[in-house]
Amino acid sequence: MTDWSIWSFCYAVGNLPYDFLSGSPIHSNQGKVDTPMLITLLRSTDGETILIDTGFESAGSMTGAGFANFVRSDQLLERFGFAPESIDKIVLTHMHFDHAGNFHNFPNARIYLQRYEYDAWKQVIGQHDTSKVSKADWAFSSLNLNDFDLLERAIGAGRVEFLEGDAEVAPGVTCRLAQDTHTFGSQWVEIASARGRYVVAGDCCYTFENVHRMWPPGYTQGNPWNMLREFQKMKSVAGDDLSRLVPGHDIELFKRYPSGERDGVRFAEVSLAEQHASLLRPASPSVAGA
Template identity: 25%
Template sequence: MRVHHLNCGTMLGGAVVSHCLLIERDDALVLIDTGYGRADIAEPDRVLGLSHRLLRPVLDPAETAYAQIEALGLEPRDVTDIVLTHLDYDHAGGLADFPWARVHVHDREYRAAMHPGRTGRVRYRREQYAHGPNWQLSQAGHGGDRWFGFAGVHELAGLPGLAMVPLYGHTTGHVGIAVNVDGGWLLHAGDAYVSALQLNRYLPGLLLGGAAFGDPDPLLAARRVRTAARLAALVQQHGDEVTVFCAHDAHAYGELARHNPTPSPESKEA
């Protein structure tokens, strides 16, 4: 498979990105997270409410996953599956651009988004999935396999080489998505941390900073710290086998995007 790193939402004046993956398989395309979608850009006040004023996204149509797929010479209609780290509005905005796709999400996250509390109504925007996606709910965390020390990891049905890794804390059903590529693994860690500096073993105090980034529930805040610590250990012990990155680290995105594959001749002709 070929993996393209996409920025589907520049925020906070360029300090923050929405790092998504486009996986180009022999027979289909798969998205990991979607960033902002076309409806977010066309009607931000209706779809995003006041949420978009928090992160100040540029809302550029060219940054949508749909537009970037077309720019690569690929067909958006070939997106068969979308895999979400979680359902925050800056990760799920593009769902409506691919209404035919299967949408894989953790079952806890789905329940939280469908029945949001007071704070949940800010992060979860039901307008983004009012079209009624074809939800595929995962039981990651229950049974499953072990993966580099992480338990309860589930390979996604029909998507060999992709697995959902429980990384609870930012939200109740937040997960990472592991992708088996030639020569090792990629782990999209979603919002499990904010910057790669938090995983630096020489700066252990920064792990605690992640406690403030996510759901205000104190139990989830404690989980965030534990999750970040486990990811730091993963990088230290298996950094030669697993490339770990998060959704909003602009520097990490830039480094990985430099190695994006060039469009195939077949895609250009299409």
């Protein structure tokens, strides 16, 4: 079978209220926590490379706070030996600014997005005077409108493939539509490896605690009941102990998986195929991307 290595990289760090991530009121009035902004790289034993989410090129948060330790995703991957031109496919889990920006700096990648996510956000955008909206508006609190302009160009260039629900985008890599959960057409990714099936959740869950407690986060733009349904689906893949889960924004990720830091970038080696060199060991770029 095709096997996959999985690495998650922290390209920036926010500082958000605990209940924003893991649920209100059970975590209300408990202060703020460091919140990693993540991209995840899949590398197959057949040589295919898939990037799940692309971060932002530049962005301000809805609270106005800045992000620490920001490294643009294409430049980040170069530090680990993966040239932006070598990325074959990009899966955008949803169109929020911290997941769906900067994809244009991966020039050869085909982009996979749920059609419902695109169509529904386009409808929202069409209902507002976009010259007047900002992140102070709830509907646009997590959007960068420029990302849609860039996406339109990518569509025109034939780079975008819209998915209509669950779809396998590579051997053993399946996008799972989580309709009307975090956003209209959010999706999470299931990866079949020799070590079991893994879940890269995007923002279908923010934290391990969301799924462990079956408690939605404090910020969502969809239906919490639908989120609970997806939590159960993800748990059935990742295991009751959630040992094969990559949540969207949990600093705990770096405690649960073998982790390291290179050139100021913190990363987790979630799963390593036998044929691949570990990024936890010093290696030349040619070896790291082998």
